[in-house]
Amino acid sequence: MTRTSAPVEAPATGAWEELVTTALLGTDRRTPPGGAPGRTAPVALLDAAAVQTVRRRAGLRPAPAAERPEPAPADPRPPLPAAAARRLAALLADRPGTAGGRRGTAPDLMELLPQWLAAANAHGYAAPPEALPALLDAARGRTDLRPAALALGGPRALWLARLNPDWRFALRTGPGGGAVPSGPEDTDRARRLWEEGLFAERVALLTALRARRPADARELLATTWATERAEDRLMFLDSLRTGLGPDDEPFLEQALSDRSRNVRATAAELLSALPGSALAARMAARAGACVAVDHTHGTPTVVVEGPHECDAGMERDGVVPKAPTGRGERSWWLGQLVEAAPLGAWHARLGGRTAQEIVALPVADDWQGELHAAWCRAAVRQRDSPWARALLGEPAAPGAGGPGAVSLAERAKLLGTLDAVERADWVAGFIAAHGLSEAFQLLGVCAVPWSAPLGRAVVDALNIARDAGSYPWSFSGVMGLAERCLDPAEAGRLDGLLAVPDEAEDASPGAGGYWAEAFQRLVTTLRLRSAMAEELGSARVG
Incomplete structure (x- = not known):
């Protein structure tokens, strides 16, 4: 043809x-x-x-040669030890990959990369220049890696990012990437970026400035607040959570009159996190009028009278008038009032009792769940450890987490208000009493590496589940956490769990082999993490 x-x-x-x-x-x-x-x-x-x-491909018109790029800036930090540099290359080259449901015994290197980056940054090392492209590619694909990856890459990573549009994110989020003012002399540059920059650049600028100089960030936001789009105002307002303090109250009070309902709700939430704010006082008065202690019975009992209406003042202070489907209006309004009221106001209102004594009081007419759930949200919002402790209760109690902890997510949030040691001890006690079936979210809020008591509790519970012939894949999430969070020193304690156990008649088919494989992967990963730490520590930073 x-x-x-x-x-x-x-x-x-x-x-x-x-x-x-x-x-x-x-x-x-x-x-x-x-x-x-x-x-x-x-x-x-x-x-x-x-x-x-x-x-x-070939049809280029003659043109003047482009200017050469400026040389990459010097990075004064010490280079990685040779073994650690090779490890970084291996971590960056790894790709998720095993097909099917079983992962085998090989460690998941990409899941170890965040830990490796954090440790390398703690030592103060600089990334090898030849690793920067792969490091930027990894950060491009995973936003959770970006802060640590860009910190390790340093000024050379930002220099390189300017030459490749695919890495432009680094210029918006990296320290010194052009979006973060480094000192008072950069005020004009920051204001120009705020007025002319892309939305992502403006968010990065406001967030970074808020972390360093909260008042300057708030004043910068105020200069354009009236002309911003509603969705942008909401994002910008959310940045005020960092460094939130009493000086932010006048600005937030003005935002309560914003034309956007979401902006008003966020402003109200931020003000309720300031126990000394005028909004908090208004909410305390409203909530206090609904809750009291009845002494007419043999046992003092909390009685609740839900609001009968949601007036304009309540709406302005962030109370959403329309209840979700399935919720009564009065209980919906009450919950919003209580979660926004300062927890300290309840001690005087309820007879000078402590948080633990208040939580222990019976509540009449089935209001206990709504009231305690609202106190949970208030404890998380106000970062109030004594109230969180009271609402969590004893970890070994049948209703662990207290009457107000209506979900595992609420328990995890309450734990977040405690210090790392107390948090780990509570979760260890919970696992020892209740096993691992409901512990995944709770483990996720514990500091890494896990403390010795928490690590032992997890390993013991996994061993019990294995010996009981439990369905092994139900614990794959906890196993994955253990690989990343268990102290590498615990590897020696696991050697006895590597053999394939005898399977009981009622055990899941193949469960024994899975458990042995999972424990082998856990031990291998822990030893790899130990080797990574030794490689990073093989040269001391001067």
């Missing part, structure tokens, strides 16, 4: 896009440029595409 070539003409602007459009629509609906309709049209389209491809 003789091929009919399309006429070769001077390339027109947008010629390639025209060819792509024709290919997508089909030559029966659109005639190729320079061709004719009919059976030869597809061949003409391919010929035209071939010609245009050559032009795109």
Whole structure:
């Protein structure tokens, strides 16, 4: 068959896009440029595409040479030890990969990369220059890696990011990447970026400035607040959570009158996290009018009278008037009032009792769940450890987490208000009493590496589950956490769990082999983490 070539003409602007459009629509609906309709049209389209491809690759017009980029800045930090540099290359080269449900015994290197980066940054090392492209690619694909990856990459990573549009995120989020003012002398540059920058650049600027100079960030936001879009105002307002303090109250009070309901709700939430704010006092008065202690019975009992209406003042202070489907209006309003009221106000209101004594009081007429759940939210919002402790209760109690901990997510949030040691001890006690079936979310809020008591509790519970012939895949999430969070020193204690156990008659088929494989992977990962730490510590930072 003789091929009919399309006429070769001077390339027109947008010629390639025209060819792509024709290919997508089909030559029966659109005639190729320079061709004719009919059976030869597809061949003409391919010929035209071939010609245009050559032009795109080789048809450069003479032009003045571009300026050479400035040399990469010096990085004064010490280089990685050779073994640690090789480890970084291996971690960056790893790709998720095992098909099917079983992972085998090999460690998941990509899940270890965040720990490795944190440890390398703690030592003060600089990334090897040859590793920067892979490091930036990894950070591009995983936003959780970006802060640590860019810290390790340092000024050279930012220099390199300016040469590749795919790495432009580094210029918005990296320290010194052009979005973060480094000192008072950069005020003009920061203001210009705030007024002219892209949305992501403005968010990064406000967030970084808020962490360093909260008042300056708030004042910068105030300069354009009235002209911002509602969705942008909401994002900007959320940045005030960092460094939130009494000086933010006047700005937030003004935001209570914002035309956007979401902005008003966020402003109210932030003000309720300031126990000394006027909004907190208003909420305390409203909530206090609904809750009291009744002494007419033998046992003092909390009595609740839910609000009968949601007035304009309540709406302005962030109370959402319309209840979700399935919720009563009065209980919905009460919960919002109580969670926004300062927890310290309840001691005087309820007879000078402590948080633990208040939580222990019976509550009349089935209001206990709503009241305690609201106190839980208030304890998390106000970072109130004594109230969180009281609401959690004893970890070994049948209703662990206290009456107000209505979900595992609430328990995890309450634990977040405690210090790392107390948090780990509570979760260890919970696991010892209740096993691992409900512990995954609780383990996620514990500091890494896990404390010795917590690590022992997890290993003992896994061993019990294995010996009981439990369905092994139910614990894969906890196993994954253990690989990343268990202290590497615990590897020696696990050697006795590597053998395939005898399977009971009622055990899941193949469970013994899975457990042995999972424990082998756990031990291998712990020893790898130990080796990583030794490699990073093999040269001391001066």
